[in-house]
Amino acid sequence: MAARKRKQSPQHEDQREKVRFYPAWCKRCGNCAAFCPQHVIEMDQWGYPHAVRTHDCISCHMCEKLCPDFAVTVGEETPSSVSRRGAAGPSPGTEGSLVSQDHSPERLAKTPHPDEEEHD
Amino acid sequence: MTVPSTQTVVYEWLRHDKKFPHVWCPGCGLGILLGALVRALAASGLTKDQVALVSGIGCAGRLPVYVDVGSIHTTHGRALTFATGIKLSKPELTVVVVMGDGDAMAIGGNHLIHAARRNLDLVAVVVNNRTFGMTGGQFSPTTPMGAKTTTALYGHIEPEFDIAAVCATAGAALVARSTVYHVDRLERLLLQALQKKGFSVVEVMSPCYTNFGRQNLMASHVVMMKQLKEQGIPVERWQKMSEIERRGSFPLGVLVDRDLPGYLDSYREVCKTAAKLRSEGKI
């Protein structure tokens, strides 16, 4: 196999967040690392996955679909998704929140549909 | 088709008042099926109020609990009977039934063949992990001959059932098979089953490392996934293979797709006939 080029594209910095994990739901099964066709994902010494070669990612969404625990999201992280993380209404477990304390607020935050215009 | 992001799917279709991560073991195929089913539901254009999800007992039976639609977790083997009642009283609902192989073929085997024969408009998703997962890995009717299980310590001595073939023979309108590894195909087949009029069966081959793989000296569920990848052959290719080449593998894709008279139509007809006879004072 030809040696993989490790060229750092100018967008590399922006792509760092392209493959994101949600550790609170991850069960360290390793599917995402085992079945990524581009070998983007590796497991760390604690058995948790992390993206090491994000610039090789072809956005095939295989890791996302083969994760049994909804713990991977592939896609550009937009400023609005960052600001929305953890900002889904009242804090979990407090009055007015539909989400109890045990739940994972970031995972349950609504993300804008790509075709939808945002009106904030 | 743009892929709905995991976060969108989770936000829109999973229940916010359920505790996540879900109960299934690390790497269990049921989580992958849950994602595929929810994406297929999203792609079908159905709203959450138009779907009912029914299950029996078992690890697979836990699935509807996580989906934010009208759902019912019924008794072992009887999911299809509850679903029949739901469909007859509310024909406008799309009723999806999720069962394990034990649920569908052992205790519920009779219900499955008769539901297929009756051809009521239901979607049956049968998760075949080749064992009774929830109760500790006893053999099920789909355990392959020779495999070790809690109740077959020296190797299973019975041949296995082919769920798809049984349903096809019993008269289902659509019979399809995928594995959880072939997740895109699984999603497409589930969508097709949702749109099909008549009894549709999707057999989903899924790894159960905890209670099947470990007893059969498979190194991990990743190894089991790789095995499913190799064993599953697209049906177009499968048809051209010789008997010897087919050994140890199974066809994937739509195995049967036919238009048959539906139970609901016949039922409405007979209701009309009865009403007419009554109005004429004949009964």
Ligand SMILES: Cc1ncc(C[n+]2csc(CCOP(=O)(O)OP(=O)(O)O)c2C)c(N)n1
């Ligand atoms: C009437 C009845 N008999 C037996 C049981 C015990 N039981 C619970 S789950 C199960 C088998 C589940 O196996 P399967 O349907 O293959 O689902 P899986 O757990 O593998 O997903 C059995 C026998 C029960 N709950 N109810």
Ligand code: SF4
């Ligand atoms: S989207 Fe595809 S290429 Fe990118 S990390 Fe996931 S599996 Fe690998």
Ligand code: SF4
């Ligand atoms: S597939 Fe999902 S649960 Fe498994 S290790 Fe990767 S992120 Fe974690």
Ligand code: SF4
């Ligand atoms: S016992 Fe098997 S089927 Fe049940 S959750 Fe664990 S891996 Fe899945």
